[in-house]
Amino acid sequence: MDFAGAYSPENLKFLMEGLGMTLYVAFFAIIFSFVIGCFAGVIRxxxxxxxxxxxxxxxxxxxxxxxxxxxxxxxxxxxxxxxxGIQFKFTIPVGAIIALTLFEAAMISEIVRAGLNSIPKGQVEAARSSGLGTVQTLWHIVLPQGLRRMVPPLVSQFISLLKDTSLAVIVALAELMHNAQIIMGQNHNYPIPILLLVAMIYFVVNYTLSLISRRLETRTA
Incomplete structure (x- = not known):
């Protein structure tokens, strides 16, 4: 194991560039999948x-x-x-964002639908009987309560999405694992130090998201 060589400034910079791509793809995939997933969940x-x-x-x-x-x-x-007559060709990052968005939006739509369905029917009926329309009941009664219940599973899904970006290494997306593989290929003494560092990076990022989730749960409780 060669920790000094594996953690050279050039290698660390290359890994940070990969982390930047990971966060870039994950950020846009989270935004788009959340919007589409919420829309699909509400419609269902x-x-x-x-x-x-x-x-x-x-x-x-x-x-x-x-x-x-x-x-x-x-x-x-x-x-x-x-x-x-139109053909769509995507750059690798855009293609990865689209693929992750489609998959995660489907998952999020189920979380949203389950969160909305968890609100007692009695509250919905009471709102309707008090004169609120379907959309008003959804906006003022169901959504505020449902969103609070969705926070933990949504954050868990976002963490899974961030980790799933590593699958895009198969199409040569220059994300964290892709760059780690390139560095490990330079020297047979690099894999353990590099994999330990990559694991720590993923842990720090995902644990931070978990802490944010707990803080949101506390505030909305």
């Missing part, structure tokens, strides 16, 4: 005819496919499909 909760059923099918398909397959499909299959 409201049981809008046809739309809810179509969304249910799409969500179940995405949830039951391996994320790696979705990454491959977005990166290699979609560019070969022509939509009205």
């Amino acid at each position: 909760y409201m049981k809008i005819p046809v739309v809810s059923q179509v969304l249910a099918v799409v969500v179940e398909i995405l949830r039951n496919l391996p994320l790696l397959l979705i990454i491959f499909f977005v990166q290699f299959a979609v560019p070969q499909i022509s939509f009205f």
Whole structure:
């Protein structure tokens, strides 16, 4: 094991560049998947005819496919499909964001739907009987309470998303694990020091998210 060589300034800088790409992809995938997942979850909760059923099918398909397959499909299959004569070709980071967004949005939509369904029906009926419409009841009664219950599973899902960015190494996304592999290939004494450092980096980032989750739970309790 060569800790001094593995932790040279050049290698550490290269790892930080990979971490930057990991956080970049995770940030946008979290934002987009949260917005899309919330929208899909609310639509399914409201049981809008046809739309809810179509969304249910799409969500179940995405949830039951391996994320790696979705990454491959977005990166290699979609560019070969022509939509009205238009072909979509993505850069590797954009393709990774799209794939992660699709997969995580399906997961988040289920979290949102379950959180909204956890609100007692009596409260919904009381709101409706007091003159509030469906949307008003959802906005003022159901969503505020449901969001508080969603915080822990949502943060857990975001942590999983951040870790799942490492799967994009298969399409050569220059994220943390990709750069770590390149460094480990330089010297057979580097793998253990580099893997220990990468594990620590993932732990610090994900543990920080867990602490934020606990703080949010405390504030909304």
